[in-house]
Amino acid sequence: MTASIQTALAKFPDIALFTAPTPIQRLERLERALGDACRGVKIFVKRDDHMELGGGGGNKLRKLEFHLGAARAEGADTIITVGGVQSNHARLTAAAAAKLGLACELMLSRAVPRAEDGYDDNGNVLLDRLFGAQVSISAAGTDPFALAQQRAETLRAAGRKVYLMPSGGSTAIGALGYVRCALEIIGQEEALGEQFREVVVANGSSGTHAGLAAGFTMLDRGAAMVRSYSVLADPEPTRQKTLQLLCDTLKLLGDSRVPGEEAIDVDGAFRGPGYGLPTDPMIEAVRLLAAHEGLLLDPVYSGKAFAGLLAAIRQGHYAPGDSVLFVMTGGIPGLYVYQSVFR
Template identity: 40%
Template sequence: MNEKLSHARAKVEALGKLQLGFYPTPFHKLERLSEMLGVNLWVKREDFSGTSLFGGNKIRKLQYLLKDAKDQGCDTVFTYGATQSNHAMETCTAARRCGMRPVLYLGAIVEPKPNDVRANLLCDRILGAEIHILPSEGRSTKDTMKANAATFAAHRERLAKEGHKVYDIPVGGSTPRGAAGFAEGFIEIQEQAEACGLKIDYLCTATGSTGTLAGLTAGKILCGNTTTKIHAYEVGKKDPVEYPKSVAKLANDTLELIGEAPTATPECFHLSSAYVGPGYEKPYKEANDDIRLLARVEGIFTDPVYSGKAFHGMLDEIRKGVIPQGSTVVYLHTGGTVALFSEPEIIGDLNEDIA
């Protein structure tokens, strides 16, 4: 194996991690779509990460975060997100595997119905998480969480007085330690590409709380890779100036945690806000059409909140020539498919019989 890659892997893994998922996740070519689109299209299956059937990108982050929690002697994990947060649900599965108690504070962007609890929130209940639902009042999940920070802190303090040790994981697990999981993810993709004799031109992913994109960017720098372009598709409305800066900052904080020079800038990745549609957890026709296309051509499910919008963004860029014909493209499938079983407001027209 390439010495640079093994050196980069050793540096990230020196942080310490638990083995919670099933890695490496599969990496395979989408033969029929490649032919249809005129590119060499591969998929990295983070939807197969484990630890449950409803896996996704958060498990890589949690392997590093929960190792830290264990090392600190924590018995309880706090995390935050929307009521249909994949991150919250994956944190519960990972916490349970580690014998820790999950506590969730969830913002209701789409109000759940008490007698018809669905998808991630249903899984959270089955996992026995302590669930606190906060009304979002039209704000983003991040704003809701900021407004309620004092409530969370008081709860953590109360538990501390009762003798519990709480590990606090912010929205999306997007801390430097969490993002390190995706520095490792980038290395893993390069290892698999190398084994297949591939040189990746474009690596395409959804981006939300920034940890995945920041981690991939840190991984690219760690590997000394100058040829793979990272294209990321936003899934909620973001500040066009501050958001790229926050990704670069997290990439740099991740590099520093690993012991590398912080050389990331917003020029290290290509961000697109063109595929958000009406907003976070709000579906739209063109994205749903491409969710159906991937299912009907390759038999693969994506979700209407994250992986489907990113897939649509990537396809649109291929169709428009932003990603040129003949390129080798990797779609990072970040999971989230449990959202296919969420509220009608989230799935939109996916339940309609559209030919």
């Protein structure tokens, strides 16, 4: 099974951007701090925030391995992508492009109504510029992908070879990175002597959830082994988008299974008032993990998703003895533009 997935993945060109597998570690001090509320659940994290490139890495590097492999196969010399002002995907695209000697343009939009704490210049934006990307920021409500398409046309007319990626790199090609992550997790389960009941992730543009779900489907563990917390859009459209991307990814890999509606579970209860807007449960989650494990969640994605996981544990969603794996997806530079929230 594992070998056939590896064979299917090997048909797609990729470029190694980090050392795999990323570590999995158990959060025993956090479990003790939660006390009876932990209900005997074993909490593990997969450290996708622990990669060599671009300010700690993050989930986007897994997608970028396949996107940039495709870009190189097409002979691209310029990468263009889009996102919110503090996009982690944009920052990691800039870092990877720097490493590969490719030009990079980032079309960012004001998706979050936030100006304090150096929101437009610090955190990811500071790093985008250090990595040499050309950054442009458009007003809220503009469609950055339409702007990026126009820019790509202009550059192509001038003879450049442009590879254009949508928000979050979340296409079936990008999701292949998380199909490979599912393979990693299965191998690590064996080494740890654990079988995870669930894998929990934040859901923004859905590629991480969809890729993992495709991987676990192909491994016969079932897509429903993955659960996500929507932090960007409403849960139902996010669930539909994730399901579509799961189907597209399976198809791309030549797997004829067509997952049903029940394959994708997205919880929208921890987004709070909106994308990028702080919530008390997020603040508690970031503080807890920092103070008890020395680990950093981010305020926009993993902090809200981990808050959801903590609530699920406290509400008895898992049975005593269950092991749950949370994927730490990075985004740490974002903490620096939420400084006042953590005072």
